[in-house]
Amino acid sequence: MVQHMRFFSQSGPRHIAAFAFLTLAPLFAHLLCSAAGFNPAHDGAVLAAARRLLEGQAPHRDFICLHPALSPLLHAPILLLGGEHVLLLARLFAWFQLAAIAWAWAALTDRLLKGFFNLPGLVALAVLGMAFSAASFPAMAWHALNGLFLAALGLALCLGGRPALKIGGYILCGCAVLCKPSFAVFAPVVLLTTDDWRRAKYWLASALPGIAYLLFLASSGALPEAAAQMFPWPVVRASLRASRFRLGIYIAAGYFGMRLIYGAPVFAPARRLPWLNPGLGWAIIFAAPLVPNFIALFGGARYDYTLTLFWALAGAGLYFGMEADGRRLVFGRMAGWAIALAWAAAVTPFRVSPAVCGGILLASLTVMGLAIVNSTAVRALVLAILAGAAMLGFDHGRRLTAAREIPAGSPAYPMDEVYPGARGIYAGANTHAFAADLQAAVALAGQWPRPYAIIPDCPGYWAASGQANPLPFDGLREIEYYNPALADGAIEAMAALRPNVTILVQTADASRLGSTNDIPMPGRRRSRAARAIRGGRSGFSKIGETLFFELYE
Structure with a gap:
């Protein structure tokens, strides 16, 4: 049975660490990166839809809305408060969302694997997750980020001990669907991998936001338009394109890497040298998905590389699902949740990439590999080294191509006089x-x-x-x-x-x-x-x- 948890640990130092991380990490990233880079094709699209809502327009009926309208609704306060700095304020909120996602995943990992981390290890895991996710994903109001934010917070509450918290968590998971319909897969995955699938009230809670939105569409006369706008075939086709056969090697790497780390030695040399099997397993995990991703991180072109993490974690989840006992059962569930989140965030007709979920994928693989290490201090040290490398790569990559727009060393020009709402941004x-x-x-x-x-x-x-x-x-x-x-x-x-x-x-x-x-x-x-x-x-x-x-x- 999945252990009960809360988003914040009951330990006082962990409360302080959570508050400090959720305050300082977004502020640091905002001051370091938010002013640089601008892409007119994407920046502010959600905010423009929020303006239509504030003007009284009904989504789908009065204007074309390719996603449910919760993302614009979430950002309506930013539009009201932002003025000429509205795009900059939206970026600050995006940094907060990335930090909250990283901390939520680190916190649920900490609680599921009780005693696995000391406090420095927990913070290092959160830093690793945020830095890796944010390295190439542009900080802006976006449907996938909003859905991932709600789903991650919802998952943290779903694993809480009190039924009221669980109901709230499943409602949040259902709300993620109203940011991006592909998140509809997430709540069923959580329900089916926990004992909650036996309770009808949790299924109903996850479906409530969708039911409410359907009732709204029916009452506003926008149901036919919404069906045509939100469920096109190209989105499904795009998700199928992500299943590239050449990435099968990473599934094998994840599966055999974890099997070597956790499985019983088969060959005589491995039985005589107990470190040989885990060493080979770690070598496979590092050589296949981890090292290429860190190299790409420093190159500023990591956007597509997170697919390798996706498939490697799928292979690891396959192993843990077949060996479902004890801690390996927990790892199998974590892999399923991470894969569902990454797939939901990745599906798009433009470019299928789980970059915004890359930190969750990397953190999950790393934790699974570190479980054989008995010392919490050694685990914390490894996580701190990886987090430090991710932070260096984050800084280097963002300076190299801020929002995929400003090359390193090129001059930057203020946008406030030439683009409404862009005061404080340079391009x-x-x-x-x-x-x-x-x-x-x-x-x-x-x-x-x-x-x-x-x-x-x-x-x-x-x-x-x-x-x-x-x-x-x-x-x-x-x-x-x-x-x-x-x-x-x-x-x-x-x-x-x-x-x-x-x-x-x-x-x-x-x-x-x-x-x-x-x-x-x-x-x-x-x-x-x-x-x-x-x-x-x-x-x-x-x-x-x-x-x-x-x-x-």
Whole structure:
């Protein structure tokens, strides 16, 4: 049976450590990293949706919303309080979420493996988890991060002793689904790997948020639109793409590595040398998933490497599931929870990567390997070394490519005068030039007494802009990836507004502004809607242009 736990240990020093970590770690990361880097294609998209909610628009019915609307609702207070610093404040909250996820996982590991850590070891595990997850994942308001935050806190409460805490935990796990539908797998995994599956009230608690959202959709008349917007086939196809056959070697590494560490010696030399089996197992674990990830961490290009951790932990979970007894049973459950979290966070039609969950995956593998070490001091020392390496890699990687945008050593330009809500943020030359040209295009559009709209990127522009977005969507790029039928509907929506709106069409890809140190030459943006407008198929005609934008009416 899974041991009962609380998010914070009852020990006084652990209370203090938790408070210090959840306060100082986000603040340190925020001061070190938040001002650097900006990506107009992604930053602020959730905040723009939050603005629509505050204006009284119903998600799915009044505007296209590719996820349930809990993420925008969570960030509505940030939008109300942030003013011109709204993007910076959202980054601070993202750092707090990453710290809370790391501490929740370290705390539940500490309680499940009672006496496994001393206090320095617990803190080192939390630092390792946060640094590794945050090294390449851009700190911003995002659906996957919100879902992971709620699910991790929910899991910590689900393993609590009191039924009220468990019910609250399962409700939080259900709320994660309202940030990203793929988190629907998580609560059933937790229920089926604990004794809670026998209690109907816990199943009901995990389903309550989804039921409430369905009732809201039905009452607002948005149920058909929500079904079309939130459950497209490309998301399922993307998850299948993650199952690459070449990664099977990491499943084998995780399985045989843990089998060597924990299994009985088979060959005579291993029986005479008791350290040989565990040594070989650790060599496999380090050589396959851990060392490549740490090398990539210092290279600033670790985003896809966490898939190797995912599959290695899946292999380890396979071994522990087949040898389910004592501590190995606990490890099997932990592997199942971590895999479910990572898969839910990773599924996307753009790039399947569990980077934001990389710290949980790495921490889980490390703890499983360290369980054969009897000394808590030695465990703490190993974790401290790994945490120190992760912190160095975090600092180096973020400086090398902050938010995948500013190369090391390149000049940074303030965004506050060229992008609404971005005060305190600095970007590279390309991004600053793009945003400045956007302001020039907006000024040019001001010659005509009608509202303007921007396609296909820049959804975050509308979070703090002086004018509300007249279109029923903020970013067209994501819509076109998710569901071409929705993109056709977006084109029809734009055509229905003419001649009462000016459309600003990008000629440069906002998502790739940091790929070169030079000011990017305008290139035709691959967008069905943009091609339809330029080709005249939707009835629009060109009335002006700037370096990176064309204006149509």
